[in-house]
Amino acid sequence: MTTPKIIALAGSLRKDSFHQKLINEAARFALESGAEVEVIKLADLAIPMFDEDLEAQGTPAGVQQLKDKLRAADGILLASPEYNGSITAVLKNAIDWASRTEQGAEPAFANKVTALYAASPGGLGGLRGLNHVRDILSGIGSLVLANQLAVPAIHTLLDDNGRISDPATAEKVAGLAQQLVSVASKLK
Ligand SMILES: Cc1cc2nc3c(=O)[nH]c(=O)nc-3n(C[C@H](O)[C@H](O)[C@H](O)COP(=O)(O)O)c2cc1C
Known part of the structure; x- marks a missing residue:
């Protein structure tokens, strides 16, 4: 297998974010499947609200880091919280x-x-x-896998270390991560 490069990120800035924990787990499974994996925390990038006037002054360092890492990657593991039935402002930004x-x-x-x-x-x-x-990423050229995973009652499924404690959920999280690694490897 050609080793694909995967980046993993979550669309929440919250310290105890369920999505950060979920994506950490997905990243661990992708690593076990043979990928090179880097977890990015959006909170560490301190990305300002997008403003074309600000952009005209230069790309903020955190944004440049994100772009560089995306460009170097073959695949993305992305966990997106749902706010009012849609994407979070943090992730869209x-x-x-x-x-x-x-x-x-x-x-x-x-x-x-x-x-x-x-x-x-x-x-x-x-x-x-x-x-x-899915609509947003497909529109900007990302190849979004048909399979996806939405986990209800997440607060009941994690242990004190942020690991998934429910075997059936862990299996689903791992299965999708493995598929991403497999497809990214084939396309590389
Ligand atoms: C403004 C706001 C809107 C929300 N809307 C939804 C929603 O539409 N559907 C849902 O399942 N949860 C909703 N929630 C609850 C989130 O699922 C919950 O806060 C979750 O923990 C966010 O992810 P995080 O833990 O990774 O930050 C909402 C929370 C906030 C703050």
Whole structure:
């Protein structure tokens, strides 16, 4: 297998974010499947609200880091919380910044195989938001896997170390991560 490079990120800034924990787990499974994996925390990148006037002054360092890492990656593990049935402002803002192309540069999301995850304390697991994320990423050239995972009642499924304590859920999280690694490897 050609070793694919995968980056993993979550669309929440919250210290105890369920999605950060979920994506850490997905990243661990991708690593076990033979990928090179880097977990990115959006909170560490301190990305400002997108503003074309601000952009005209130069790309913020955190945005440049995100774009560089996306461009170097073959695949993306992405966990997106659902706010009011849609994508979080934090994630959309990061995508908007990263979608901007410097002259001659490859669009950051182009041809990246992407696996979508969501979770929620509620019963639908953030499923409605994933439809919006899928639309946005497909529109900017990402190859979003048909399979996706929305995990309901996430607050009951993690242990004190942030690991998934429910075997059936762990299996589903691992299965999608493995598929991403397999497809990214084949396309590399
Ligand atoms: C403004 C707001 C809107 C929300 N809307 C939804 C929603 O539409 N569906 C849902 O399942 N949960 C909703 N939630 C609850 C989130 O699923 C919950 O806060 C979750 O923990 C967010 O992910 P995180 O833990 O990774 O930050 C909402 C929370 C906030 C703050």
